[in-house]
Amino acid sequence: MWHNNTLSSAYRWGLIATAIACVVVVLGAFTRLSDAGLGCPDWPGCYGHLTWPKSDDAVARAEARFPEFPVEHDKTWPEMVHRYFAGFLGLIILGITISTWRWSVKTPHQSYPRKHALGLLFLVIIQGLFGMWTVTLKLWPQVVTAHLLGGFATLSLLWLFTLRCAGTTWQLPSDKHRQLTGIKWLALLSLLAVITQIALGGWTSSNYAALACTDLPTCHGEWWPAMDFEHAFNFAQSIGPNYLGGLLENEARTAIHVTHRVGAIVVTMLVLLLSWKLLRLGSFVTRPIAWLLMLVLLGQISLGISNIVGSLPLAVAVAHNAVGALLLLVMVTLMHRLFTAKSC
Template identity: 50%
Template sequence: MNQTSTDVLARKLAIWSTFACVLAVVVIMLGAWTRLVHAGLGCPDWPGCYGFLTVPQGETNIAIANARFPDTPVDVAKGWPEMIHRYAAGTLGLVVFGLAIAAIRHRREHIPLRLPLFIAGFIVLQGAFGMWTVTLKLWPQVVALHLLGGFTTLSLLLLLTLRLRKCAGIQTLSAGRVASSLSKMRPWLYGGLILVVLQIGLGAWTAANYAAVACTDLPTCQGQWWPDGMDFQHGFDIAQQVGPNYLGGQLTDDGRVAIHVTHRLGAVVVLFYLGLMLLRLWRQRSGSELDHSILLVACVLAMQFSLGLANVWFHIPLGIAVAHNAMGAGLLLSMINLIWRHSQLPHSKTATASHTTTITREVTA
């Protein structure tokens, strides 16, 4: 296959990978919607719903479903959010498997192979966590890992999209050289990404333990800057017993307050760290073509922080809470995009010359 054909193939796969990214965001939003309407156990079995492919409706089907699961009577209003989420996740899985098959078929061309295969394998693991989420009755550890798995899948799909766009020649790089000070920002960028991932992890743990409503005032929590009686050991106990129905949560109020306050503090740390990092990047960006990527992270960061405040002020309204989850995904994606763009920048002549001079002096000595 010639270079032109490879470019066309990479371009087509990049379109499908972009579609998979969008679908992954939709799945994350549907997962948030399912949790927020307390429909995580709307179907007590997996992958069907009361043994049906769809939510049972009609007197006969509902009677059959209730006979199969007498302890969990059918609630159609809660069954549909869960099944819609599963349908979307299943569709995403099919698209990912399609990308993996295409990568295998064209493995002799310059098309990424390992990453699509890894994503396909991870999707299988993510499906298993979706099953355990139901069969283990919303056990917080599994729920949190399932949420993180969704964000991981999305991140990997974005990385695949960026690589495919590069293969297709869609992404253009700066022809000039950038300042050596800008090249030294890479550790700061990775530090920001780690903080964002940790904050998303805290958000997942907050959602899994229903701790979002533990504090209903701002900037204090229950009228105090540091609430009395917060139980961090209980709140972050990862050895919670398997077996109880965790719908609505099993933690004490003191444990949930500890989780909520930690998530708030994490948000402040992320805001200040990314804010200072972006300001430094902006000042050193000259000729690097990072303007749009920096501004994107800044806008998403501001929107995410504002949505977090609105969640507390307006007591977790459904629309704002779902948007907060989606914008968390947006912040992660924008950070990965910024790091990718930064990694594609040409090396500084100054830095190269300095490095060469240092080596020459060491050899001479």
């Protein structure tokens, strides 16, 4: 009974932490897309303040201290709110990690995801460092993209931790359970494609390439416009003075944008095939997640098209990030269900 109570408590805290991680991911997207990544030129404070300078005197002192970065209130608060939510999430993950290891010591005969929790704690510490480097290296695209991927990884691992603590699994007839073997590899390939597409999205955003092509389905009126892939994906580029607004030429940005579009087509094909195979199983346990996958995918495609047609409206761009995170969570849920499914 004590074991069940502690797992139930871990499940509840996992849900809470996952919900806060969703907020952090959305706030991070809003901060990045509203060009507020350097809203505070220092770290961890903001112009030397715990929050941000508000009074006229505080603003004057802040601008005297950082003459290259005039205070813009519409950019300072998103950055600091994001930092505080991220810090709060880190404290919750620390608490989960400590509690999980305490429970495993008290009941050594029971299995707890303590290594999972420890990995999460390590990841959130790394995320804090990337948050600092995002500011100190002035939005260097490599760091910004890695920070975005770290946020998505934290969210995914928190959700997986929650699923493990919930302890629920699919129960399938033996014949349908055998059919899952082929689906597992397709699901793994689809998950890798989704992660790669998220990374491409981060690279597109951090290099300000989202509007490199403003027409559909072509780009600059051509199916294959002039593109510079060498500079577009030069991950060894030197650290510049300031990457706000991006430093790449148009042909390099076009290459990034078109690659992201091609990635979207690949993800769409794989996820639709995966959904179709899940529906073909004819099981009431696989059917809902198949329809959910297709629904989320449709929403993500619609938002991506709206970003181009509407010239990257802030609300749509943030929603595109949020639904991308949702698609990843659905894929994580599916992978967990597939690899823990039992025959009945």
